[in-house]
Amino acid sequence: MARIVFFFQEALRALKRNGAPSLAAIVTTVVTVVLLGMLIPVFQTAQGKSEEVRDQLNVQYALYDDATQAEITALQKQLQGIPHVAEVTFVSKSEALATLKGELDDKTIVEELHTNPLPNSFEIKADDAANLPKIEEAVYPNYPQGEPIASIISNPFDRQHSSEQIEQVTSALKIVLTVITALLILASLMLVGNTIRLSIYTRRREVEVMRLVGATRWFIRWPFMIEGVVVGFTGGLVAILILWLGKITIVDPLSDSFSFVAAQDNISFPALIAVLFASAVLVSAAGSGVTLRRFLKV
Numbered sequence: 564m565a566r567i568v569f570f571f572q573e574a575l576r577a578l579k580r581n582g583a584p585s586l587a588a589i590v591t592t593v594v595t596v597v598l599l600g601m602l603i604p605v606f607q608t609a610q611g612k613s614e615e616v617r618d619q620l621n622v623q624y625a626l627y628d629d630a631t632q633a634e635i636t637a638l639q640k641q642l643q644g645i646p647h648v649a650e651v652t653f654v655s656k657s658e659a660l661a662t663l664k665g666e667l668d669d670k671t672i673v674e675e676l677h678t679n680p681l682p683n684s685f686e687i688k689a690d691d692a693a694n695l696p697k698i699e700e701a702v703y704p705n706y707p708q709g710e711p712i713a714s715i716i717s718n719p720f721d722r723q724h725s726s727e728q729i730e731q732v733t734s735a736l737k738i739v740l741t742v743i744t745a746l747l748i749l750a751s752l753m754l755v756g757n758t759i760r761l762s763i764y765t766r767r768r769e770v771e772v773m774r775l776v777g778a779t780r781w782f783i784r785w786p787f788m789i790e791g792v793v794v795g796f797t798g799g800l801v802a803i804l805i806l807w808l809g810k811i812t813i814v815d816p817l818s819d820s821f822s823f824v825a826a827q828d829n830i831s832f833p834a835l836i837a838v839l840f841a842s843a844v845l846v847s848a849a850g851s852g853v854t855l856r857r858f859l860k861v
Contacts, residue, residue, distance in 0.1 A: 592843055600835065602744065626684060650687070
């Protein structure tokens with residue numbers, strides 16, 4: 564117990580001695596954790612929204628009005644047999660009109676129609692949005708020059724452009740957030756490591772004396788490791804306080820008005836705090852360990 568108290572006393576004494584570098588390391592940890600605390604929910608929300616939209620993507624094929632029920636049934640079975648098709652749904656003219664009416668703000672546009680201009684159609688969902696082009700090619704090869712697999716098919720409702728945009732946006736978002744996260748962690752590692760390096764330099768005579776009297780390697784290293792952990796603990800604590808204040812003053816009041824903000828609860832706030840706090844301590848400890856390995860020759 565006395566040894567543990569000694570390690571903590573030495574670590575705190577070193578932090579006071581190197582006040583400016585220690586403060587810089589703590590501030591960098593705070594900034595890193597706060598930004599990660601905002602980036603993780605944003606990334607999860609964007610990913611969730613992307614998956615939600617991807618699941619809703621489909622391709623629809625209008626049918627000629629003179630198609631018989633037998634032809635429609637046969638085509639449905641044929642469509643269900645195409646690879647990567649997850650679901651085939653028949654949408655009648657009346658169902659299509661009801662859907663259109665529900666999507667329009669001005670209902671009178673539909674109510675004033677004397678006839679239903681919308682066709683019967685088949686709505687096809689893929690097992691994955693990326694497989695929609697394969698399904699389109701199988702149903703209507705070389706559209707519009709080619710011929711569909713059944714003569715009752717009139718034309719497709721093209722949704723592939725939306726799928727491609729979602730794929731591009733999601734991929735770009737993942738790359739940007741990954742790069743930002745890597746840079747933030749690298750900056751924290753370097754600043755914490757620089758703090759420990761200065762501490763080693765200012766105490767180099769003490770370290771040499773401890774080596775001469777037979778102190779073990781870990782006895783010498785523990786104060787420096789604890790110093791890095793204290794930096795991470797302090798920075799993480801301040802960052803979590805900032806995130807908590809931001810949640811109760813900004814996020815919670817806006818969550819009732821904006822569904823995008825409310826969707827950030829993909830990961831619970833306590834779980835997010837636990838992950839961020841553990842990351843702050845581990846990154847700081849890693850920065851200490853790397854510096855000790857490189858600059859403390861014991």
